[in-house]
Amino acid sequence: MSGAGHDFAGKAGPGGVGAAGAGVVGEAPASVPGFARRLPERLRPRVVEPRGTGQMRLAETTVLVLAGLLLALATVNDVVRQTKVNHRLVADLRTWRAYTGHHYHGLSVAQDIYGHSTREVVCGNTSPGGPKERVQVCLVITGPVSQGRRAVHGGWFLPPNVEDLRRYRYACFGSAKGRGLCPR
Numbered sequence: 001m002s003g004a005g006h007d008f009a010g011k012a013g014p015g016g017v018g019a020a021g022a023g024v025v026g027e028a029p030a031s032v033p034g035f036a037r038r039l040p041e042r043l044r045p046r047v048v049e050p051r052g053t054g055q056m057r058l059a060e061t062t063v064l065v066l067a068g069l070l071l072a073l074a075t076v077n078d079v080v081r082q083t084k085v086n087h088r089l090v091a092d093l094r095t096w097r098a099y100t101g102h103h104y105h106g107l108s109v110a111q112d113i114y115g116h117s118t119r120e121v122v123c124g125n126t127s128p129g130g131p132k133e134r135v136q137v138c139l140v141i142t143g144p145v146s147q148g149r150r151a152v153h154g155g156w157f158l159p160p161n162v163e164d165l166r167r168y169r170y171a172c173f174g175s176a177k178g179r180g181l182c183p184r
Contacts, residue, residue: 085111088118091145096122099139099152106131110164118142123164126157134160138169140176156182 036044089109097103107124108131123138125131139155154174162168172182 088145088150089120091148091150092120092122092141095141095149095152096124096139098149100124100126100137102126104128108132108164118144121155121164123158132158132161136160136164138164140174140181154178154181 089111092109093107096107102124104124107122110121110123112119119140119142121138121140123136125134126137127134136158137155138158139152141150142153143151152174154172154176156169156172156176158164158168159170166181167183169182176182
């Protein structure tokens, strides 16, 4: 099947110009498979590497391997860090439940994401009800995990139906009182 200006066998049409006008299309060597015959010379599979290009491929391969190692290390670091954070958060919830004697599940945890510290604030209702529907007690929890719990260093109370903002806090105790985390 032959059309104006091109032939699918890889030969040039009238005037020696291919269908797309990309230039003269030459005959492919007999060893090149059918699909590769239609590719430009620089894209065809090579049997032998041309002189002077081996070093460039070695450098490119080295850079790619180093980039892959960097990504692998970053992934491992991120997974380990997240595992430590998850372990700490589970301990924080267990600490709040042990400290208050309430086994509620609707607790809120605020992490210090900017300071990269291990300080969290866990808030939960003081009596049964939906999250934030009752008076809440918030505990400042810091330090390492020991026997599945962490140390409580202070806290405050919040009225119902409010977010944990400084202006709503009252009855601070422990380190929260000394640091002025409550307005009253």
